[in-house]
Amino acid sequence: MQVDLPRFVRRLFSQEAAFAFSIAILVVGLVAAYLAWRWTRGVLTDSSFADAVEGTPLERTVRAVGFSTVGLIASLVAVFVYVLAIVLALNVVQLLDIQLFWTRVTSYLPRLLIAALAVIVGITAGYRAELAVSERLRSVKLPEVAFLGDLVKYSIFYVAALVALAQVGVSTDALLILLGAFAFGLVFLGGLAFRHLLAAAAAGIYLLLTEPYAIGDEVRIDDRRGIVQEVDVFVTRVESEGEEYIIPNQEVFQSGVVRVRG
């Protein structure tokens, strides 16, 4: 499919000219790489990407060696373009087994770039997600809750690593199965653990929408009789003399409510 560039150049010029031509390709490649670097940098700085990566550990690590994430991505693109130019130049002077090298590199190089991008985006998104989760949970004063943020972060890292590894051609079947097992476990065990809460919430939503009994009504649920003090999604609080019953809403549903009319 490719134009047979080396032979074409040789037919037009001499062997020496081919060498000069390859040098020219190198120079053009250098300029193109610089332009690509500038363009990527400009686009990323103008978009909100620079704000999104601000303050993530990746950005900090990169900053420590005098770089920025935007600069890193721009450099990656530039290197990609320049390597392309070098390959082209080598091709022209016929220093390598061109055919084989060419097909390999052209198919491999973009995937390597995508893998690198996947890692960068994965790390950034992971830390952002952890931050968002921990921000949400800040009002919950329980140290163990921080675990949730870590879980989200490492899940995203894992998926990013999967994408990157798949791109560079490492077999990821085993890791995919692991991911599947993890997702299944999360859904299954989550459902198992929360089934009472889910049942209570389903009943609670009905109770809140239709209000068969309201705050201030005197009710009897099973053998617990008292005045309704509070109805929320999960529980109903019923208070009698000196005792407050906190009754899960599905229990209200299962055993029914007696409204005592005074």
Place this chain on the structure above:
Amino acid sequence: MSALDDLVDDVVADIDAVLLFSPSAGTYDAFATDDADLPVIVIGQENAVDAETFVELPLEFTDVGGRLRFGLEGAAQQGLLDEGDTVACATSMFGDGMDTVVRVRADQYSPTGVYDLFVNSRPEPDVVRDVFEVCIELGKKGQKGKQVGALFVVGDAGKVMNKSRPLSYNPFEKSHVHVGDPIVNVMLKEFSRLDGAFVISDSGKIVSAYRYLEPSAEGVDIPKGLGARHMAAGAITRDTNAIAIVLSESDGMVRAFKGGELVIELDPEEY
């Protein structure tokens, strides 16, 4: 200037603790790392300096007396201060920055229960604070520039509902509005048109409006000169475990009652 130095030394001599009201990080660090072995208690709306001993102010008390009172009562209730302790309070009286140091004996005045009102009442502290804010806002805005009055009964809603009767249809029936919801601010103006009391549950749900309270008013001791609304508020808090927050129509003050007694009095114009 030695006379002045002596005076300041006298104010802070032999104190048992320092109360810092909303200190800056620098001020707090200076006190915390000081090796004088003096307990430092931070009091503010949020614990911005991560102090170990902290008393949360529910409102931004503009009146210094009220602020000191709340801080001292809070510190005493949390067991940070003993009776008879003498403390120095550093706070700001005018604008930003600490400009005032006050020497107080912790038992120098009888506690009014203002800390108790927020923290040890049946409703949650956030709910009490939200209702206060609604009242203050309503007191500032009024209705078309005219003073309005309002009565909020907070907590123990089941019992309050059984000790009151509806004056009209309850506009909050089958609705799930909580004080502190953004919509409540929009409804503020409408609130002032409704007669009767608002009933709010422990978790802050607005249970009903247009309630006519029917507690027995025996033994309610509120200052003379306050009207029927305040009397009803005082009486319902004596009969139930609720607290009541009243916006006065005649003098525009916000007053809170608990256990049949007036606990706190605020002027909305100062907030």
